[in-house]
Amino acid sequence: MNNNEYEKYYVPAQSPWPIVGAVGLFCIAFGAGNYVNDIKNEVTGFGGYLLLAGMAIVIFMLVGWFRNVIDESMSGKYSKQLDRSFRQGMSWFIFSEVMFFGAFFGALLYARVFSVPWLGGASNNAMTHEVLWPAFEAIWPLTKTPSGVVTEAMGWNGLPLINTIILLISSITCHFAHVGLEQNKRKQLKWGLGLTVLLGCIFLFLQVEEYTHAYQEMGLMLSSGMYGNTFYLLTGFHGLHVTLGTIMLFIMFLRIVIKDHFTAENSFGFQAASWYWHFVDVVWVCLFIFVYII
Amino acid sequence: MSTTNSNADNHAEEHHGAPSGIMRWLLTTNHKDIGSLYLLFSLLMFFIGGAMAMVIRAELFQPGLQIVEPDFFNQMTTVHGLIMVFGAVMPAFVGLANWMVPMMIGAPDMALPRMNNWSFWILPFAFLILLMSLFMEGGGPNFGWTFYAPLSTTYSNDSTALFVFSVHIMGISSIMGAINVIVTIFNLRAPGMTFMKMPLFVWTWLITAFLLIAVMPVLAGAVTMVLTDKYFATSFFDAAGGGDPVMFQHIFWFFGHPEVYIMILPAFGIISQIVPTFSRKKLFGYSSMVYATASIALLSFLVWAHHMFTTGMPLAGELFFMYCTMLISVPTGVKIFNWVATMWRGSLTFEVPMMFSIAFIVLFTIGGFSGLMLAITPADFQYHDTYFVVAHFHYVLVTGAIFSIMAGAYYWLPKWTGNMFDEKLAKTHFWLSLVSVNVLFFPMHFVGLAGMPRRIPDYALQFADFNAVISIGGFAFGLSQLLFVAVVYKCIKGGEKATAQVWEGAEGLEWEVPSPAPYHTFETPPTIK
Numbered sequence: 001m002n003n004n005e006y007e008k009y010y011v012p013a014q015s016p017w018p019i020v021g022a023v024g025l026f027c028i029a030f031g032a033g034n035y036v037n038d039i040k041n042e043v044t045g046f047g048g049y050l051l052l053a054g055m056a057i058v059i060f061m062l063v064g065w066f067r068n069v070i071d072e073s074m075s076g077k078y079s080k081q082l083d084r085s086f087r088q089g090m091s092w093f094i095f096s097e098v099m100f101f102g103a104f105f106g107a108l109l110y111a112r113v114f115s116v117p118w119l120g121g122a123s124n125n126a127m128t129h130e131v132l133w134p135a136f137e138a139i140w141p142l143t144k145t146p147s148g149v150v151t152e153a154m155g156w157n158g159l160p161l162i163n164t165i166i167l168l169i170s171s172i173t174c175h176f177a178h179v180g181l182e183q184n185k186r187k188q189l190k191w192g193l194g195l196t197v198l199l200g201c202i203f204l205f206l207q208v209e210e211y212t213h214a215y216q217e218m219g220l221m222l223s224s225g226m227y228g229n230t231f232y233l234l235t236g237f238h239g240l241h242v243t244l245g246t247i248m249l250f251i252m253f254l255r256i257v258i259k260d261h262f263t264a265e266n267s268f269g270f271q272a273a274s275w276y277w278h279f280v281d282v283v284w285v286c287l288f289i290f291v292y293i294i
Numbered sequence: 295m296s297t298t299n300s301n302a303d304n305h306a307e308e309h310h311g312a313p314s315g316i317m318r319w320l321l322t323t324n325h326k327d328i329g330s331l332y333l334l335f336s337l338l339m340f341f342i343g344g345a346m347a348m349v350i351r352a353e354l355f356q357p358g359l360q361i362v363e364p365d366f367f368n369q370m371t372t373v374h375g376l377i378m379v380f381g382a383v384m385p386a387f388v389g390l391a392n393w394m395v396p397m398m399i400g401a402p403d404m405a406l407p408r409m410n411n412w413s414f415w416i417l418p419f420a421f422l423i424l425l426m427s428l429f430m431e432g433g434g435p436n437f438g439w440t441f442y443a444p445l446s447t448t449y450s451n452d453s454t455a456l457f458v459f460s461v462h463i464m465g466i467s468s469i470m471g472a473i474n475v476i477v478t479i480f481n482l483r484a485p486g487m488t489f490m491k492m493p494l495f496v497w498t499w500l501i502t503a504f505l506l507i508a509v510m511p512v513l514a515g516a517v518t519m520v521l522t523d524k525y526f527a528t529s530f531f532d533a534a535g536g537g538d539p540v541m542f543q544h545i546f547w548f549f550g551h552p553e554v555y556i557m558i559l560p561a562f563g564i565i566s567q568i569v570p571t572f573s574r575k576k577l578f579g580y581s582s583m584v585y586a587t588a589s590i591a592l593l594s595f596l597v598w599a600h601h602m603f604t605t606g607m608p609l610a611g612e613l614f615f616m617y618c619t620m621l622i623s624v625p626t627g628v629k630i631f632n633w634v635a636t637m638w639r640g641s642l643t644f645e646v647p648m649m650f651s652i653a654f655i656v657l658f659t660i661g662g663f664s665g666l667m668l669a670i671t672p673a674d675f676q677y678h679d680t681y682f683v684v685a686h687f688h689y690v691l692v693t694g695a696i697f698s699i700m701a702g703a704y705y706w707l708p709k710w711t712g713n714m715f716d717e718k719l720a721k722t723h724f725w726l727s728l729v730s731v732n733v734l735f736f737p738m739h740f741v742g743l744a745g746m747p748r749r750i751p752d753y754a755l756q757f758a759d760f761n762a763v764i765s766i767g768g769f770a771f772g773l774s775q776l777l778f779v780a781v782v783y784k785c786i787k788g789g790e791k792a793t794a795q796v797w798e799g800a801e802g803l804e805w806e807v808p809s810p811a812p813y814h815t816f817e818t819p820p821t822i823k
Binding site for chain 1: 313317318320321322323401402403405406407408409411412415416419420422423426427452455456458459460462463466469472473474476477480481482507508509510511512514515516518519521522525526527528529530533534535536537538540541544545548608814817818
């Protein structure tokens with residue numbers, strides 16, 4: 001490659017957004033840290049407000065930062081090489097998310113394979129069982145904890161099954177939209193993407209329904225011992241990711257419908273959102289198997 | 295390896311030099327600026343964490359409770375550990391990566407310059423939160439940097455939430471920094487810079503970045519579970535709800551063990567750059583170095599439970615983790631062998647970076663040997679939680695990681711500032727550090743083997759003499775580091791002008807650009823033959 005062929009790698013000039021984002025993250029972390037203490041100690045403090053202010057600052061930062069990036073992209077400043085940087089960056093980010101969920105799946109499997117059976121006397125833990133909680137029965141779902149908290153297990157048919165089908169279909173519609181983009185069928189792109197966003201919203205709505213049902217009728221709560229812990233943290237973090245994914249896809253939808261952005265060659269933003277969506281989908285399938293069915 | 299075009303200033307008309315004032319540093323997207331910020335921040339944290347170590351050593355100077363309350367002592371050990379790991383060592387390596395990786399591979403900058411700025415600037419805020427938590431009612435985190443449950447859940451104070459969220463920010467920073475490094479190395483290498491031509495510092499950082507992305511999210515998961523256990527009535531680490539405090543240790547050390555390699559692999563990279571330069575020979579066994587680094591990284595995922603031999607595991611588990619741990623000494627031995635073989639029959643000179651490197655090789659090996667002793671499960675039952683462990687990890691982290699950072703800083707300082715540093719002062723710094731660090735950490739082996747437990751502000755009388763010696767070593771080591779600041783300050787202010795190559799035997803792209811390196815180095819990539 002000689003210099004004539006080389007596309008210049010765009011190194012942006014100074015940007016105000018990172019430092020704004022740093023202040024925002026500080027407010028979120030310091031606010032949240034104080035807020036959870038305020039809740040625990042039942043006092044009112046500044047924590048909650050600082051947390052909200054931090055979120056507002058971060059949203060402001062994201063809007064500004066992405067506006068800059070979109071402007072630069074649309075004015076043709078980005079080379080193929082830079083596009084690859086974005087793609088690789090997004091892939092590694094998704095890998096880090098996989099590891100984050102891995103920690104919670106790890107906790108779930110550890111509880112099921114080790115800690116709960118051990119408390120029930122498995123392996124060489126007969127004395128543990130005898131001395132600590134002799135009445136404890138090691139079963140999964142853990143509907144009665146060693147200390148005696150009783151709950152009900154969430155079945156897999158019904159809402160969870162419907163939600164699984166919804167998410168699987170949404171992955172297909174998302175792919176359908178992608179194919180539309182690649183073949184320059186803009187109508188297919190718009191319909192596919194719009195449908196995906198809609199399905200994401202329905203999923204979230206049903207998830208809220210499920211939580212309400214679990215809390216009000218089943219007595220399955222975050223504090224219901226290991227089963228409730230893993231159930232809510234896994235589905236909860238997944239739900240947050242679906243929310244984020246839906247917002248990302250919705251913004252791509254707006255960019256396509258209003259501004260007519262993205263072509264088959266220039267489509268990183270759309271692809272990043274769709275990769276994220278497929279990732280969230282795969283996490284759900286693992287969730288459905290390990291949290292609900294088995 | 296050579297370049298075919300001179301590249302420093304053919305784009306000068308588009309990019310001006312560095313902007314001035316505070317805004318330059320707040321808004322910068324330049325890898326060199328951000329590298330400097332990381333390095334200065336890490337130096338600041340090194341002294342704050344070091345001050346805490348001084349408090350610890352002052353308390354332990356004599357037996358009995360002397361200066362601080364036990365709870366405050368615990369806060370000092372905790373925050374000293376957190377600051378040194380996340381605030382001093384890791385940011386220093388990220389800073390070196392920021393400065394050197396783009397220059398070494400012929401890249402225009404880091405791949406994602408704005409994110410680079412973000413990953414730096416959230417760090418000071420994270421440590422601000424951590425340090426502020428020390429002044430909270432009830433005190434700061436006091437459960438050790440490993441924050442074992444239930445110390446960090448049932449028995450911890452209100453500062454736990456601040457601790458958790460500050461660790462979250464440190465994690466976000468590390469992940470973004472690592473993504474940037476890995477993408478830069480994959481995507482921004484100059485034409486001809488194939489993987490097996492990359493300098494070893496780049497290789498070790500590539501593998502380190504992979505480790506970071508793989509395990510920092512697991513740490514995020516661990517602190518999140520601590521948060522929900524403490525504040526939202528979950529029982530991940532509470533047997534009463536079906537959880538297990540030992541599970542905390544598994545999750546933590548699944549992060550924690552790769553983490554210790556995160557702090558040593560870049561050190562291997564730095565030493566592998568410096569030793570060939572001052573031996574005036576090519577690095578011995580380049581490809582075996584690469585494979586050794588990769589195998590250490592892979593094995594690091596399979597050894598975590600050697601930190602938990604005494605906390606309860608099935609026998610098969612203990613054996614598995616013991617053997618895997620011992621296996622790591624093979625690739626590590628390959629590295630030590632290669633450095634020594636590089637020096638073998640080389641035309642050695644002993645400039646300051648080389649002195650630190652040789653000290654590294656010897657002293658890190660001592661840390662490695664004590665690590666092997668600790669890896670033997672039955673022996674570990676005696677050593678666990680004693681000063682022997684403290685001696686071990688300070689040999690690998692202070693005379694290992696920190697010495698390599700010092701070596702790297704002295705090696706590249708003329709490239710960064712354009713001036714040679716005060717060699718005499720730097721040599722004084724080296725000798726004082728070398729002697730004091732061994733006075734500080736070597737006797738810890740003995741008191742540890744004799745049974746002195748770690749993380750306790752008081753001790754049995756028979757350890758009194760050794761502890762007094764250790765404390766004197768500690769104060770001397772701490773004070774000696776002020777000389778480093780003096781050297782760096784003087785070097786930034788002025789001094790004998792450095793040539794582009796700086797060191798006679800130095801090879802690589804970074805030594806072909808002028809000193810100081812221009813604000814934008816390779817806007818058009820050089821071609822590597």
